[in-house]
Amino acid sequence: MQTDSPEDKALAAADEFDDEPVESRTSNVIAAAIVVALAVLIIVQSQFIGEPGRPTDPGPGGYPTLLAVILIVVAIPLFFQKESGEAWPSFKHGLGALAILVGMIVYAQILGLIGYIVPTVALILFGIKVADPKTSWIRSLLYAIVFSVLIFYVFYSVLGVSLPRGDLERLLS
Amino acid sequence: MNDWIIGLEAVLTWQPLFFMVLGVVAGIAVGAIPGLTATMAIAVVLPFTFAMDPLPGVMMLLGLYSSAVYAGSIPAILMRLPGTPASAATALDGYALTQRGRGGEALMISLVATFVGALIGGIALAIFAPYLAGIAVNLGAAEYAMLALFAIAIIGAMSEGALAKGLISGVLGLLIATVGIDPIDGYARFTFGSSDVRSGLDFIPILIGIFGVAEAFRQFEKRAGVARVGSSNALGKYSIRHVWRRLVPGVPYSSVLGFGVGVLPGTGGDIGAFIGHNEVRRISRDNRRFGKGDPRGLAAAESANNAAVPGTIAPTIVLGIPGNSAAAVLIGAITVHGLRPGPQLFEGSPDLVYGIFWSLLFIPFVMLIIGLVGIQLWGRIISIPRQYLWPSVLALSVIGSYALRGSVFDVMVMTCAGVLGYAMHKGGFPVAPLIIGLIVGPIAETNFRRATILDGGGYGWMLEPLPLLFLVLSLVTLAFPIINTWRRKRVGV
Numbered sequence: 001m002q003t004d005s006p007e008d009k010a011l012a013a014a015d016e017f018d019d020e021p022v023e024s025r026t027s028n029v030i031a032a033a034i035v036v037a038l039a040v041l042i043i044v045q046s047q048f049i050g051e052p053g054r055p056t057d058p059g060p061g062g063y064p065t066l067l068a069v070i071l072i073v074v075a076i077p078l079f080f081q082k083e084s085g086e087a088w089p090s091f092k093h094g095l096g097a098l099a100i101l102v103g104m105i106v107y108a109q110i111l112g113l114i115g116y117i118v119p120t121v122a123l124i125l126f127g128i129k130v131a132d133p134k135t136s137w138i139r140s141l142l143y144a145i146v147f148s149v150l151i152f153y154v155f156y157s158v159l160g161v162s163l164p165r166g167d168l169e170r171l172l173s
Numbered sequence: 174m175n176d177w178i179i180g181l182e183a184v185l186t187w188q189p190l191f192f193m194v195l196g197v198v199a200g201i202a203v204g205a206i207p208g209l210t211a212t213m214a215i216a217v218v219l220p221f222t223f224a225m226d227p228l229p230g231v232m233m234l235l236g237l238y239s240s241a242v243y244a245g246s247i248p249a250i251l252m253r254l255p256g257t258p259a260s261a262a263t264a265l266d267g268y269a270l271t272q273r274g275r276g277g278e279a280l281m282i283s284l285v286a287t288f289v290g291a292l293i294g295g296i297a298l299a300i301f302a303p304y305l306a307g308i309a310v311n312l313g314a315a316e317y318a319m320l321a322l323f324a325i326a327i328i329g330a331m332s333e334g335a336l337a338k339g340l341i342s343g344v345l346g347l348l349i350a351t352v353g354i355d356p357i358d359g360y361a362r363f364t365f366g367s368s369d370v371r372s373g374l375d376f377i378p379i380l381i382g383i384f385g386v387a388e389a390f391r392q393f394e395k396r397a398g399v400a401r402v403g404s405s406n407a408l409g410k411y412s413i414r415h416v417w418r419r420l421v422p423g424v425p426y427s428s429v430l431g432f433g434v435g436v437l438p439g440t441g442g443d444i445g446a447f448i449g450h451n452e453v454r455r456i457s458r459d460n461r462r463f464g465k466g467d468p469r470g471l472a473a474a475e476s477a478n479n480a481a482v483p484g485t486i487a488p489t490i491v492l493g494i495p496g497n498s499a500a501a502v503l504i505g506a507i508t509v510h511g512l513r514p515g516p517q518l519f520e521g522s523p524d525l526v527y528g529i530f531w532s533l534l535f536i537p538f539v540m541l542i543i544g545l546v547g548i549q550l551w552g553r554i555i556s557i558p559r560q561y562l563w564p565s566v567l568a569l570s571v572i573g574s575y576a577l578r579g580s581v582f583d584v585m586v587m588t589c590a591g592v593l594g595y596a597m598h599k600g601g602f603p604v605a606p607l608i609i610g611l612i613v614g615p616i617a618e619t620n621f622r623r624a625t626i627l628d629g630g631g632y633g634w635m636l637e638p639l640p641l642l643f644l645v646l647s648l649v650t651l652a653f654p655i656i657n658t659w660r661r662k663r664v665g666v
Contacts, residue, residue, distance in 0.1 A: 031600045050360030057626050060355035063618050067348050074340040089394045096393040108584040120568050127564025162579045
């Protein structure tokens with residue numbers, strides 16, 4: 001297959017949007033150790049699943065055990081590799097992602113308690129301010145409310161998709 | 174030939190055509206929203222067809238199904254958030270192109286590849302349906318187990334340069350698929366007493382988390398300082414002729430592969446797309462950019478994906494065995510009218526059967542026209558400032574995960590998958606193999622254990638013709654990246 005067009009060469013050269021992989025053997029060793037530990041845990045847990053395997057069938061615990069053993073085997077070369085992935089963020093930049101993660105966990109817990117709209121407005125507002133603290137509060141709140149109500153209406157009333165409903169949602173629908 | 178004319182006469186009336194176009198429009202709207210699967214959309218719309226004649230009803234559902242599969246590529250390309258599971262492979266190259274300010278080109282490639290793939294699939298269905306369905310229904314546990322192995326072998330091949338990490342990712346996907354109830358004996362596995370976990374981890378929330386939420390975390394990590402998404406002028410204008418030149422001949426090849434995979438019961442566009450992507454990559458020169466923004470990869474995934482749609486219809490129409498869950502719902506649209514899919518339908522209702530074949534030839538053209546009109550609209554998504562876009566993506570992701578089973582647990586699964594996907598990016602682990610492992614996991618385990626049981630505990634079933642063919646293909650697929658890596662190290666590249 002021919003690949004000599006100018007577009008292809010530009011594509012190959014235009015890597016500025018790629019996060020360059022970093023070399024970090026430490027990162028690979030940690031990842032490999034986690035994978036091996038997980039595999040050992042699976043092997044141990046699998047011994048307590050149902051009946052032991054029969055000669056004609058690995059059994060419900062035998063199949064995950066087989067996979068866990070394969071996992072350990074393919075993880076071994078990782079202890080000796082240098083190439084890793086993207087660089088981990090600095091503490092300051094990582095706070096943004098961590099804040100969103102905490103926000104989503106809280107969101108998931110209250111979603112079923114008070115309905116869809118209010119928690120979603122809060123999540124979107126929180127996300128906007130985390131992404132860009134300088135964004136106007138009023139504009140952010142307006143966007144969050146309009147988006148959440150619109151989405152609720154489209155999904156619940158038009159498409160008939162079940163969403164958590166509180167008093168506000170019952171009022172609107 | 175007479176049946177073809179009967180089918181064409183049945184299709185060329187206002188009612189079937191109107192509902193087919195309505196289905197296409199609705200399918201694009203649904204497919205573009207992450208978490209709303211084509212199956213869900215068909216199931217929701219199905220009751221509306223009860224009051225219609227069979228052909229318009231089925232044509233509407235086919236239009237909806239086909240276009241939902243296509244439209245899943247839109248958020249996959251623009252936001253790295255597959256609109257449907259079948260677009261997971263599209264996100265690999267599609268989003269990378271968007272990041273380079275080539276979102277418009279990516280959308281055009283997706284549309285053209287969709288058109289070609291769907292058309293080739295429709296033609297293949299019309300010609301080979303009776304023969305292909307007859308072969309597919311004869312596949313047993315041994316063949317399916319080896320097919321699953323072949324899909325898993327592609328995991329390694331896709332991760333050239335990171336073979337160990339790719340295989341770890343794939344095996345992790347297989348392990349995640351074991352959570353829940355064991356498919357043979359019915360024992361609970363890794364549930365830790367939770368009734369939510371007992372029903373298994375649905376792969377849709379995991380898919381949304383791995384691709385969408387993880388990317389959102391990366392966006393929030395970088396704050397508003399760096400513009401990772403293209404500017405508002407990023408889409409540009411690209412003619413079909415500009416795009417078409419790049420696609421031949423990979424697209425027809427991947428289309429045929431996608432159709433073949435779609436014919437096999439239990440498989441569909443999601444697996445077909447990865448297989449098409451990998452196979453075109455394998456036979457392409459200078460394939461280092463596949464998965465990182467190569468238009469050929471995007472075109473291969475989309476054409477295979479959409480060619481699989483007619484493929485899944487083959488066993489459904491000819492034998493009454495649904496090719497996948499969406500096809501199972503389609504059967505409902507036929508049986509509600511007292512008709513029964515199968516050979517007798519060919520004789521008793523040729524207008525319906527051949528009308529379906531004709532509709533699958535017309536639908537690609539309808540998708541192309543609507544897609545060309547809409548393409549500039551989709552691009553407005555990336556003109557939205559990042560601080561509004563990514564929180565909105567999170568909100569949509571939550572809906573997509575919750576809507577499946579009405580379960581907050583699925584939202585938590587999605588969040589955890591987002592953390593996993595984020596960590597995998599940092600560690601250099603490819604995420605696509607995990608998704609493949611998750612999808613083929615149940616197929617692999619069930620059929621591996623069944624084949625072993627049927628063979629009395631032996632593994633001689635691997636040496637039967639078709640299983641052996643899949644085994645050889647798997648070994649060849651795995652050998653290529655190992656040999657290439659060894660060669661590169663040898664010449665010091």
